[in-house]
Amino acid sequence: MSSIRKTTVLITGCTPGGIGHSLATEFHRRGCHVIATARNPEILKELETQGFSIAQLDVTDQASVDACKMDTERLTGGKLDILVNNAGRPHVIPILDGDMDDIQKTYDVNVFGPMRTVKAFIPLLIKARGLIVNISSTSSQVPYLFGGIYSSTKGAIDTWSRALRLELEPFNVRVMVAMTGTVKSNFASGPHRPLPKDSLYMPVKDKFEWRLTFSQKHGTFATDQYAKAFVDNALKGEGWFGGLIAGSPFWFWCGGLTTKVWLLTLLPRVVMERIFSVYWGMGEMKRRIEEAARKRVD
Template identity: 60%
Template sequence: MASEKKSVLITGCTPGGIGHALALEFHRKGCHVIATARNPDVLKDLAAMGMSAVQLDVTNGDSIRACKAEVANITGGKLDVLVNNAGRTHTIPALDIEIDDVRQTYETNVFGPMFTTKEFAELLIAARGLVVNVSSISSISPYIFGSVYASTKGAINSYSRVLRLELKPFNVRVMVAMAGTVRSQIASHQHRALPSTSLYMPINDFFQRRLVFSQNNATVPTEVFARKLVASALKGEGYLGGLIGGSPDWFWAGGFSTQVWLLSMVPAWVSEWAMGVFFGIASLKRTITQARLKQN
């Protein structure tokens, strides 16, 4: 049944992740949260708190359409906020990618938000709603061994900019959440390993540290990130067409987000040089070169 509360649908609400923390925070703020996951059994704790728990696999068109129908029934045909949070990490050197693995990441990180937004547009328009696309600071910084993940988030940034303009005639807003390092479950799944033939095998120890970098470097607690994002999302339309007081088009939070935001203001070669220094590319190059000389 429809209620007077703001309705918020969040994709990817598995416990321990950003989506779960967002569900708790939106609920704390008095919203009617519709939490989703591929396996709805993981949402029992949220449902027990009074949230709606709905099955949703963002890579499956039938699942998206079924979710939309259920949400329309729950809310009376409106949706105030859609948070495209479901995501898949992908850390591997660009020279070691496997095409089916890359396709699966794009299905989740790019096509999922695109087709979920398309399906829920009718409900968002009815509510003069907001789309929140969760991106990453890696989308604009050369995050070593993150070419696939970063490119999916770069695609989301470009998609969101066009979507924002296309939805203006219907009074629907688009906010991109540029997430820095945030405590989550995204890096806790089974990691990819360097293939035995990888050119980067001499620095495998560095690669292993890189796999969990986001969880060990300036990492912001999930609930802190969620609190900031929800506060920005609930600011509403603001005044003067959103120029004053409304939800921002771009939201930055999480570890290293301020530094990367500043780097985005300088020429690309400067940011690439800075990231090279940060990750110690010169030292990695020496290690790889020495290993190749020994082989020869």
């Protein structure tokens, strides 16, 4: 029998049809021991028949996170090489129309969820000199029309990851942030939040409805193509000179529109915001909203 230990990978949010499921499949194809998780593990039974380990994990529930950590410790002998914080919640709605309870639920999944998993799994990651991969979005870098709530959760992940990377240096645990562009998945498939009847944006409701599925219709990457590039980079290892050479990158940019967004980040923010104002058609939106307001007065 071979005594070589397989690279162990735990991925949150592996629902079929999503990025997490594709990542799990690709890591498994590379010979890793993959622990695929979901709030309802029954939907992962097909993966289990293929040799995956599956586990229940709700990143918003501390008891669930703790139980998953104990299961993982048993399955891996106490070491976890890679933790992928993929579980996420979409949120497309004008900022002014956001419901605070709904917003808090999105932050609980997208921000506090990764914080919970990292805190719980860090002993296993330290033993393995492991890697944490936080799934972010290129939308965290640009003004994303009607996506400010979601984008702000990913902006929080970006900033948290930078500090986390520094604080984990003494323990030889690395942090990679996946700046994800448009990728084919079921993430934007709904159900969608409807525009409230009293919304200030009702005169441009068609623009809002167009935005709901933007990520699936603009430069969208194939999910398996994204997964292959992601896994290539995650498995590079520690590299040399603190990971600056040949190791897993601190920032991994991949997906539709990522090159364009990266180039825009090199511009002064005021210039970038003007460019996006034109891109989103804010001039036309302003005209239509003002016309609707005049008609109500008349």
